[in-house]
Amino acid sequence: MNKPTSDDISLEALVAGDPAEFARLVDVYSSAIYRLGLRMLGNPQDAEDVLQNTFLNALTHIQNFEGRSSLATWLYRIAANEALMLLRKKKPEVNLDELEGEDEAEDLHPTRFVDWSVLPEEELLSGEGKKALDAAVAQLPESLRLVFLLRDVEGLSIKETAEALNLTETNVKTRLLRARMALREQLSAYYSERLPARSEK
Amino acid sequence: MIEHPHTKCEELLGSLSAYIDGDLNPELCRELEKHLAECDNCRVVLNTTKRTIDLVQTPLEKPDLPEEVRERLFKRLNLDRYLTPKPK
Numbered sequence: 001m002n003k004p005t006s007d008d009i010s011l012e013a014l015v016a017g018d019p020a021e022f023a024r025l026v027d028v029y030s031s032a033i034y035r036l037g038l039r040m041l042g043n044p045q046d047a048e049d050v051l052q053n054t055f056l057n058a059l060t061h062i063q064n065f066e067g068r069s070s071l072a073t074w075l076y077r078i079a080a081n082e083a084l085m086l087l088r089k090k091k092p093e094v095n096l097d098e099l100e101g102e103d104e105a106e107d108l109h110p111t112r113f114v115d116w117s118v119l120p121e122e123e124l125l126s127g128e129g130k131k132a133l134d135a136a137v138a139q140l141p142e143s144l145r146l147v148f149l150l151r152d153v154e155g156l157s158i159k160e161t162a163e164a165l166n167l168t169e170t171n172v173k174t175r176l177l178r179a180r181m182a183l184r185e186q187l188s189a190y191y192s193e194r195l196p197a198r199s200e201k
Numbered sequence: 202m203i204e205h206p207h208t209k210c211e212e213l214l215g216s217l218s219a220y221i222d223g224d225l226n227p228e229l230c231r232e233l234e235k236h237l238a239e240c241d242n243c244r245v246v247l248n249t250t251k252r253t254i255d256l257v258q259t260p261l262e263k264p265d266l267p268e269e270v271r272e273r274l275f276k277r278l279n280l281d282r283y284l285t286p287k288p289k
Contacts (some may be wrong), residue, residue, distance in 0.1 A: 023283035117252035177218035
């Protein structure tokens with residue numbers, strides 16, 4: 001049996017309350033929702049809570065789905081809200097809504113110019129490299145991380161990301177740029193310590 | 202007046218993300234590419250940013266749902282009877 005895709009989902013059957021169709025929906029999107037929860041909350045237990053709450057919520061409201069956005073965007077919107085609610089509960093001190101100096105590019109100054117992009121993927125995704133990448137993503141401020149995860153990891157468009165997070169497209173673009181620059185800087189710091197040693201071999 | 206190269210880098214960096222997404226207007230695109238041809242540092246920033254995005258999209262960074270998590274989810278949703286063997 002092939003893994004179902006979003007094309008296999010019948011919106012009519014879903015809205016009519018067909019449980020088999022909802023099960024298919026779960027199989028299409030659960031991995032992505034779980035990954036999002038894992039990256040936002042940082043542990044499997046909380047990620048599972050986000051996952052379960054997202055689909056419970058979707059199950060309750062699917063009959064009111066009007067198709068103004070795609071099913072995927074609708075689900076990501078629920079999941080993002082569930083993740084943010086849990087984050088607020090766990091870390092009330094984190095400000096998830098606003099970003100100081102949103103339109104200013106002052107924290108975009110790259111300081112490291114090591115071209116580690118030439119390294120082979122096996123090396124970049126070796127145990128150590130993968131750890132560095134995961135840590136860099138985890139260090140992004142929550143409001144940037146969510147935009148980055150939806151756009152660059154899960155592949156939503158700018159418009160879909162904006163819809164899912166209730167942000168303007170300009171806002172999404174600004175946050176995306178800042179997230180990408182921050183990640184790049186982190187990874188460059190990691191590889192700048194390793195590349196010279198490597199070239200001496 | 203000749204623009205200080207550093208100012209140019211700062212100015213164009215704001216367009217880098219849109220450039221990677223193919224979302225930059227043609228005029229700025231040309232300006233950025235001209236600058237990239239002359240500026241090693243900006244080229245490195247572009248290459249490493251692109252690579253960062255590629256890396257997070259690899260299957261290793263996008264693992265599937267663990268089977269036991271899937272089973273618990275189906276049970277929580279009262280969909281146990283639709284819990285078919287995990288599709289590959």
